[in-house]
Amino acid sequence: MTDKYTQLVNSGIGRDVAKRLGLPQPAILRRYHPGDPLITGPVLVNGDSVGADDLATTLLGWGLDVRRNALPKEKLGAIIVVLDAVQHPEDLGKPVLSVGTSLRDLAPNGRVITVSRTPRTAPTPASSAARQGIDGFLRSLAKELRNGATANGILLGEELATTSPSALGAVRFFLSGRSAYVDGQFLTVSSPAGKLPSSMDKPLAGKVAVVTGAARGIGAAIAATLHRDGATVVAVDIPAAGDHLAAVANGIHGTALQLDISRSDAGQRIIEHAVERHGKLDIVVHNAGITRDRLLANMDPGRWQSVINVNIAAQLKINEALLASDHFKDSPRIISVSSTSGIAGNRGQTNYGASKGGVIGMVRATAPLMEPFGGTINAVAPGFIETEMTARMPMAVREAARRLNSLKQGGKPQDVAEAIAFLASDSAGGVSGEVLRVCGQQLVGA
């Protein structure tokens, strides 16, 4: 599960050879460790709206080294472009060209973040064009950045300030090493709900979280990351994975629940375990998932049905129990693991694609049902992640999948876990019904 090529091209001789032969040069990504600064180096806040001024003032208050104008030859940690007031595509030229002149000064693993408004509610064709234009601009820019730098955007609802809690939460997420493998993506903040946690290193302190499929892979990383961020974790997996599950749960001072999530009483069992052992339930992460790949021409009913059952039908049933429970009413969070296969499709995965596309539909339609009690539900869609599952792929296919993204490398389970931990936190309270891709900006498909 190690990417030896990335290690090689980051060694002295390997770097020279790769450069000379024009081979991909994936960077060692800046990943978060507790205590790390949010970003190293000055943050340039570009834009002349009131929203830009307010955001710059808030970032100054966080102790960041904020610039409103770039100084010559100064290495920048991040460039934030505030475009919340653009009304017409003609308004874009000045601010984005000024970003262009600063790009050469962006430090390795630096960040570009746009803050603009969602095109969904644009009042005029021209403002819709400008807002949607930012989408195309940002995704193209992300493909031009080098050395582990990423570009991501925040889309604000119509009346939301650039300093609304979840806009600030998203700025923090995109600036930090927590978003290392998120690239070329937008996160929509649709409500003023949420608040920044009192402890930045323990944003989930006091929360009780359930993670399904936690015995290994991405699920084990999610359990560890939620624990690191302060949550008490219930690790769920099938009885056959009992030993691994116990090891994961013990390692993070949580509890293990052996349970097949496709059982009809799974939701009830999860609620009962969390409440009896830990007194409450705040966060449910639907991570358990399976693949049974076949071309559709060779697909049998068993393969189709088992993938639909585990990957989406079980989640729908568990959510019904959660929504009906009085124990899941205090600003709860559901985060479900989708896949880029459910967005862009993948050969041999019609069943998996249907189930993971299903997750996105479920999240969108469940969001309004969570809203009355301050709850949110979101999906995270990983691309190529280095796990036992992807280590089993044929070498040539694996190598292609690894490199065909803007960061030219696979993600780590921790990268998916970081996005989930962010969406589980109070600071993402204004984000619901959304899908965040953790794919290094995969170049294939949508």
Ligand code: NAD
């Ligand atoms: P994995 O196979 O390593 O782990 C999945 C875990 O889920 C296993 O421990 C398994 O025992 C458990 N599980 C399966 N069926 C279950 C059931 N009925 N009840 C309870 N637990 C069950 O997979 P992974 O690579 O860690 O993937 C985790 C999630 O991420 C899955 O939903 C997967 O579809 C998704 N995903 C993975 C990748 C990737 O590149 N690895 C990419 C996109 C999406």
